[in-house]
Amino acid sequence: MGNLRRRGRSAGDADLPLSPLQVRRLHQLVEATLARAGIVVRPVGDELVVEGGGVYPLRDLAAECATEPTARWPGLVERHVEDVLAPGPSSLAELPDHTLLSAAALRLVPTDSLPEGWDPDAPRVTEDLTSVVTLDLGDEALTPSAAALAERAPHVPWREQARDNLRARARGMDLSHDRVAPVDDPEAGFDLLVGESGLVASTSLVLDEVLERVEEEDRGRGVLVGVPYRHQVVLRVVDGPGAARSIGPMADYLGATHAAAPGPLSPLVHWVRHDDWLPVTRAGDDGAAAEHRLAEALDPEVAQALDI
Structure with missing residues (x-):
């Protein structure tokens, strides 16, 4: 192809x-x-x-x-x-080793978009999102199956290589940053990061690097994260009562953006700590994030972190 x-x-x-x-x-x-x-x-x-x-x-x-x-x-x-479909170096066999190694990156994709058996070992980050290895070649993006990558370079630890590359990209990626908050509750705000790269949302898989871009860090109680579509990541460090109050505005924003933007990923707010993603909001019957409502079975660890 x-x-x-x-x-x-x-x-x-x-x-x-x-x-x-x-x-x-x-x-x-x-x-x-x-x-x-x-x-x-x-x-x-x-x-x-x-x-x-x-x-x-x-x-x-x-x-x-x-x-x-x-x-x-x-x-x-x-x-x-x-x-x-113009001929180009889009097959693994045609790409030199150094290009493959430098292009590999982790990418969040909707689980239901992957063919059956694509990568049986690919981690399910959330109920509806999976982390896969993609090859970001600038003007071209390839997502080979795990079997194809293993056949091309069986001794390369592809996921580790892809994570390291994603970290580097997260540090140097061209991003626009905005802080938004309800007019009547400025402490319930959250950060928006958006960029042209199709890996912006995927940088949430290396969250520490993304937090550095907004001069923040996990303060031991986790981070509220949203990935409405592939060009954006939404963040709120859990740092006090304002974090819990930000869930409603975040859910509204994520639901609306997920419904309208190209490359949708998830309308939900997640609580992330130590690479574990737990849902904070739930999807409505139409797939949009529920308005100001928490997941019906909120994980006790999440509730404790948010003082709910």
Whole structure:
């Protein structure tokens, strides 16, 4: 397979101005076009996940289609797919060892987006998120199966290498930082970090590095963490009564962002300490974070840390 490029954003593709019916039509066209090339995909959020590895992002194509009549969409899709499938060094065999080692990074992905048996040993970080090894090649992202990585370089400790690389990326990644809080309760605020890299949310797997970016640290009582979509991580250090009061505003923000943003991950607030993630909020019937409500069975350790 050729390049499955992760393209930079353009000014007009933030809202993806397509109706649900148009999105389904776009999925059908891209799936059919890729199927003729022998590539099987299925839609997950704003991407088509490729059976056997990789993703096909739809943001740029959706933005282009939004400005054209639907009668022209088949031609637009054909040209877009031809460009994406242009020959490139996208197979493991074609990549030199030093490139593989430097490109490996841990990535959070929705568990239900992974083909069955993809990586039986991949840790489930939460009920709906799994940590996998991805290869971030700049303009291309590959997510080989664990078996493919082991076959390519059987003596490389891939997960350890990927974690070390993610730490380095978290320290140097270009991020925008905002602190937000309810107007009537400034102590219930939280930090937002957002960036162009598709690994921003995944940096929560190396939380100490992310906390340094906001000049914070775990004070022994854990951190409230949200990863609504792949380009953002939301944080609140548990440091007093304001942390518990921040859960409601965080849940509202995460639920709304998860529902609207490309590359959604989770609408839930989690309490994280020592790499253990425990849910603080629960999802509603529609999948959004419950408004201001805690998980029905809050872990006693979480309740103690939050003084709830």
